Amino acid sequence: MDVPLIAVTGRRRSAAGLHSGPPALDALVLDAYFTGYAEHVVAAGGLPLHVPGGVDPAAVMDRADALVLTGGNDVAPARYGAVADARTSSLEPERDAFEIALLAAARERGRPVLAICRGLQLVNVADGGTLHLHLEEHAHTREHDVEIVPGSVLGGLYGASARVNSLHHQGVDRVADGLAVTARAPDGLVEGLESEGLVAVQWHPEQQEDAPRPVFRWLVDAVRSPGHRTTS
Template sequence: MRPLIGITTYREQARWGTWDVAAILLPASYADAVAGAGGEPVLLPTGAISAEVVARLDGLIVAGGADVDPARYGQAAGPRTTVVRPERDESELTALQAALDRDLPVLAICRGMQLLNVALGGDLVQHLPDVEDTGVHDPGAGLYHRREVRTEPGSALHRLLGPTGPVACHHHQALARIAPDLTPSAWAEDGVVEAVEAPGRGFCLGVQWHPEVGVDRRLFAAHVDAAR
């Protein structure tokens, strides 16, 4: 049987046809990447995720999206932290905790990596352009910045991608204090941490970039293999 891979989703006001309503959304590229890697994608609706549901899954993907509410890591929102989704934070933290408790394979993407860090006790840089000597990580609405990342020798990511690799970035936040249970495993050329993993777990990987964009599906394949 194809392993069941839960993917967290957006809850946003959306328009199609004659409708303008709150909707559960996810870019199709996530589900396509999971299906193409041999998994069965299961969309997890914000506001309706329980530990019992996660217990039925074989793996979890925490998707990208809005900023994590800074209150989750003990800070007030800065002037550039303007789009937060507290309900989504709550749902995804429930899913993450349930997955970590069961040591399910976890792939956390962009916002997902940031939430994983917060869930385990870390915090975030709220607006990366405010940090001196950082390059472009968010080129604008609907765009990705293509860059090379350097992976840590001996890390799971290094084994999967090799010493360097091209990635598609779209993030204005980043990890600041990294949670004790996480280890950095990839960096951008400006020193920004672009990936973390949790040594000692079967598969727990966070990447700041968007592996669902483009044709390289190695991270999804590794996640599905671990779930299998």
């Protein structure tokens, strides 16, 4: 069987401090994502395709078999009728627009989607939901349990609960129509969302060294299920 081609989004950053060349390179821009995303796509049996900003989303999803929306900075509050404040982290409105277009292209083609952290928040906003601008109790790295809804995709992957990490300071406020909440933190914060062909988690499974990462296996298996094709 062909290896599924999995599109993985990233972010744009200044090259300053990230190269060993002459200072002139500081003016250049990098497209990058944390290696863990690609490593776990490979471990699950997929072939990661890094998607730089500015390419045609439709062309990407014509060729890719699935999509991973990765973590990053805050989704622009203006997209859900809110106003940024001093705690809002560096906004990337171009990335917001690009990834929303990728999400739409993936759905139009029936491609499975895995959305992680910012990715979950972006999906909710793209579908008409809103976010909490700042959650102090979640604004640092820690571990906690999540309760998972029986019968959901996440429930089939993790069981009734899972130990996860927390590296975010925003979260879902009003859930968009069409998205089902399938996991919550002890304080009630949404930690999992699902719709047909889409699984979104608020935590970072690619950073959990000592925990299983079945969501990546779900993504690859979803490509290979009846009704999906591989392009690689």
